[in-house]
Amino acid sequence: MHARITVAEAAQAAAEAGDKARIELVAPFVEAAARVIQQECGEKVTRGQLHRVRSPQTTNDVSVLIAITGGVAGLVIYSMTEATAMQFASRMIGEQVQQFDSLPQSAIAELANMITGQASIALERNGFPSDMSPPVLLLGKGSSIATLNLTRLVVPLVVSFGEFTIDIAIKEV
Secondary structure (H helix, E strand, C coil): CCEECCHHHHHHHHHHCCCCCCHHHHHHHHHHHHHHHHHHHCCCCEECCCEEECCCEECCCEEEEEEEEECEEEEEEEEECHHHHHHHHHHHHCCCCCCCCHHHHHHHHHHHHHHHHHHHHHHHHCCCCEEECCCEEEECCCCEECCCCCCEEEEEEEECCEEEEEEEEEEEC
């Protein structure tokens, strides 16, 4: 069952992640995703069941990777089908995207960048000053991304036109 994401929901999501995932490290990403997607795309976001994974991630059609450094360190991965990415891009650009070329690719990278940027601001407020790398866009299903010794918290998020995941593999430094 999916529920609308509120601040309390984000905190609950982080708490569900288990004893090693701290609320103040996970909740900012869930909150920021809901806020940015509502603002940029006019979409309400609902959250699916969270789970933890240690094995390498096998990418979907479109993935955006952003490294986080500073008070926390790790990697955040946003992953979705090309169809979902095209719908996000269409809403951000304000016109229907016909091909997943450089303009919609840039829009998806910027969407991930905005979410991570807002999450970084919240992390700093929580006492974890952090910097983020520019987004890296990975196209093509089936690539393997290893976060090595970091367990990933997989946060499935659903909008009216599809589902995407945020894989959060960060730790306090």
